[in-house]
Amino acid sequence: MDLLGHLLLGLQVAISPNNLLFCFIGALLGTLVGVLPGIGPAATVALLLPITFTMAPETSLIMLAGIYYGAQYGGSTTAILINLPGEASSAVTAIDGYQMARQGRAGAALGIAAIGSFIAGSVATLVIAWFAEPMTTVALKFGPAEYFSLILLGLVASIALAHGSVLKALAMIVFGMLLGLVGTDVNSGQLRYTFGVGELADGLGIVAIAVGVFGVAEIFRNLEDEQEREIGVKTVSGLMPSAADLRASAAPIARGTVIGSVLGVLPGGGALLASFASYAVEKKLAKDPSRFGKGAIEGVAGPESANNAGAQTSFIPMLTLGLPANAVMALMVGAMTIQGIAPGPSVITDKPELFWGLIVSMWLGNLMLVLLNLPLIGIWVRLLSVPYYILFPGIIAFSAIGVYSVASNVFDLYTLAAFGLVGYLFVKLGFELTPLLLGFVLGPMMETYLRRAMVLSRGDPAYLITQPLSAALLAATAGLLCLLLLPSVTRKRSEVFIEED
Template sequence: MEWLGNLAGGFETAVTLHNILLCFTGVLLGTAIGVLPGVGPLVTIAILLPLTYSLEPTSALIMLAGIYYGAQYGGSTTAILVNLPGESGSVVTCIDGNAMARNGRAGSALAIAALGSFFAGTVGTLMIAGFSPYLSKIALSFGPTDYFSLMVLGLIAAIVLASGGLLKAFGMILTGVLLGCVGTDLTTGTARYTFGSFQLIDGLDFTALAMGLFAFGDIVANAGKTHDRKMVKGKVRDLWPNKEEFKEAWPAVLRGTALGSVLGLLPGGGATLSSFASYSIEKKLSKTPERFGKGAPAGVAAPESANNAGAQSAFIPMLTLGLPSNGVMAMMIGAMMIHNIVPGPEVMTRNADLFWGLVASMWIGNLLLVIINLPLIGIWVRLLRLPYSYLFPSILVFSMVGLYSIDNSTAPIIMAAGFGLLGYLFNRLGCEPAPLLLGFILGPMMEVYMRRALLLSKGDATVFFTHPLSLALLTTAMVLLISVLSPVIRRKREEVFVED
């Protein structure tokens, strides 16, 4: 039970006035921006990432984690009140959440989503605290070959689980890997793909890449659109479920939490998959499946709990293995690297205060969301009524100020503008940019581990297949790829992601 003592120490780090204020600021800002339809956690973190540059690493990650939870919570608010998912995990919530709102039970739907998310977040926090130490010890025994194969598995899983076509997902992963090669070769010291530019010697700036692809790309894609937001009429009342709704919701919360905690570990979008899967399971288990789609409380409780549990458990491979399971976790790894923290199993030993402080702050952040957001529903409703043409100029200015503050230079702004056009192009082509971010993060790491493995084996490439763990990981990756290429599974996969 050593982890309980470590968790108590984490609360000592997290429960300081400075860190609580930063966590509060994170969840509030995250909700305020995440509540806007179509923005979501990735864009929100990309916009607000520069705010953390001047902070200590622990405080910066606590704030970023708060932004993540807040943006996810905002996504469910938008799904229920406007029938527009703030992010992919909230797509299923639209079905029964908005139906409940149209039936005059918007307050109850919001409360069910908030309480289910809080319970799932609590379980997810305990999972991270309980399982991470053991997984970290296992990871310390990994060699270069094992880490290379683990990165390959992560990228293959990202291709398999990304929304859209497989070929497009593969293209985005490959593009990210190539972009990660820009800069100085760490082994030979030679410049690669810099085209003589001094600005590219250190590689592409992660913040400029993320903000350009997600924030600027989203602005360009949506600036000319007229969003038809069918708001729920009247005031949101009765911010608490009645006895019947609570009785129907709590078993769904338990099942959704259990499913999301497991599926959230999968690389490539387990949180999204868990919300779809939990909704399907609840509909099959229900004695009145005909109520689903017409305002069933279980149809809100299950996907929101599963989505939040999956989002929490996604931190486990990110913190212990340095393997991002989705775009948001890739963003968190980028933030850690900005603060000179190498993600992986040594985080728990070299940065114990950071690790356990971040874990403890997750529970605090989820609690703050419940406490502050339900009373602020009226504010979020008014914010949703603002036309996007009023909002995007302020978001654009705020983003450029943050980019300029990186090194007091216009270079990151120019770089982000270029990636913004690229993000818009990807949007028009129907390509999801999140796999690109995974490739950008994992690509250089794969190269380092591959070179180390080949140096130790004196150039013998069969070393990746003679090490048992490496062989098992590569075999799993191959099975995943072959299975998803089968016509039946590919058709099912397209049906699942059609609403994304």
């Protein structure tokens, strides 16, 4: 079946009433969590995982995907209106977007953010459709040694893209991998790292850990920094940018789409990196760079296109290789596993309706975001005036209900509370949390592939380097790790981390 035939199959799946409804719900919820600072798509996807257990696999993934790319759009609303990004990748948008709002041009900023996000999301979805099948064909030729080396490279690359100390990011990866080893050894049937606690025989739950470190910990941090949100724009008008604005934004949207599409596949935070890279490129190419930071519409159009394209293309490694590029993709892998689907290259052949239905739903979801959000700007503005201390009790209650409903196990609530405190302490100490979740999800997969490789080689570790592709991946991993440990690189990362704080 050719690409057009695959897309027609996906369209049939995506436009079914049930899938269309949950695509709409996902996009709406995603925008909501993007608008409200302090919740985030990772925590929301984790919270809603239990609800997806009773859904068809394609329906659950369509809704969860809508939450993710919807949050990328919603984050721009708070960035522009109150200079407070709802999503980290929208931080760059705040620089010029808020200045435009102060100049009475909030409508134009929001309008160009919507247009740029839609164009970038649509193009990035086409990129997924175009490259997914060739990548899957290549991935089917991977053996255990190649998969082990690829996962190792992905983990090291996630360290490269993390902020701050290399050693702290590495420590979080290792900690996450150790957490993933808790439970029953599938080979020997022996319990490990359970310390006599029977509830740990099946391992720690990904939902409890994700909601704890991304949801509860973020609530604690926001309560600590709670401040009155000053909304300088009570009403927003003129959402359609002028012809001059559209001309000025056309090239930045195109460049941002390309940058985001390429960087989105990188592990650790491609959408965030893409938005910063796009802003730097636009400022470098501008005839008058001094306009940036004072309300340049290019500073909104480029980064918003880049972060939305990056959010879309982050699905490529998850769908084709089963390897998550960020925390939300790790949760998507968890959602597929819960549904009894093994993430990886076999999905496109065994579950084509899920694969292509999800891809086509992204087009529909991006269109919904434009049609949905611009008319709802007034509601988002009013929501922003709600104090956080009123919102957080409901978020905590919803978190507890969602975690408990997974297995009706009180122990999961203790896990939630413990990892909420652990996540908060890590944030205070300057540790990033995304490497922890990536290590937790990828660690057991890496162990499984290593054991399979050792079985094939009869216990000879040299097998990993005698396979050409595996050796090349290990060499790239070693080179990247050496580069990260260079004193100049370590010092520069620390300086960037301090400036961002």
